[in-house]
Amino acid sequence: MKSTLFLAAAALALAGTVQAQALDGAKLYTEKTCVACHGKDGTKPLTPEYPKVAGQNAKYAERQMLDIKSGARANGNTAAMKGVMHLVSDAEIKALAEYLSKLKP
Numbered sequence: 001m002k003s004t005l006f007l008a009a010a011a012l013a014l015a016g017t018v019q020a021q022a023l024d025g026a027k028l029y030t031e032k033t034c035v036a037c038h039g040k041d042g043t044k045p046l047t048p049e050y051p052k053v054a055g056q057n058a059k060y061a062e063r064q065m066l067d068i069k070s071g072a073r074a075n076g077n078t079a080a081m082k083g084v085m086h087l088v089s090d091a092e093i094k095a096l097a098e099y100l101s102k103l104k105p
């Protein structure tokens with residue numbers, strides 16, 4: 001019984017690590033609907049008022065997304081973006097920011 005518990009705990013710990021490493025920015029970008037508004041490769045936003053996000057500084061993009069999510073950043077255009085921010089965790093935001101920073105503007 002004890003060893004079964006230990007195995008279960010080890011499996012859980014392993015699953016946690018795998019999940020943390022498996023955050024794939026490119027996949028998240030499509031899965032979390034980002035592509036719908038910011039366009040393929042972050043270069044073709046849905047409307048001219050939406051920002052191009054390709055090649056953006058990763059730290060900056062992460063901060064903007066966290067601020068939009070928390071409500072610290074709120075202007076005329078923020079509502080559209082804020083509406084989907086419940087779909088992403090802080091860790092996913094970081095992975096997305098890193099992915100965006102590597103795209104060609």
Ligand code: HEC
Pocket residue numbers: 029032033034035036037038049050051053056061062064065073074075076077078079080081083084088096097
């Ligand atoms: C419904 C449309 C929509 C969706 C979906 C959307 N965004 Fe946005 N996004 C916007 C708009 C509009 C802004 C500008 C917000 C503002 O002006 O405050 C923005 C802002 C941003 C910014 C900040 C840009 C800057 O230069 O400050 C980043 C980074 C970003 N989005 C990435 C993402 C990612 C990653 C996703 C997917 C999780 C996503 N967006 C989903 C519309 C959207």
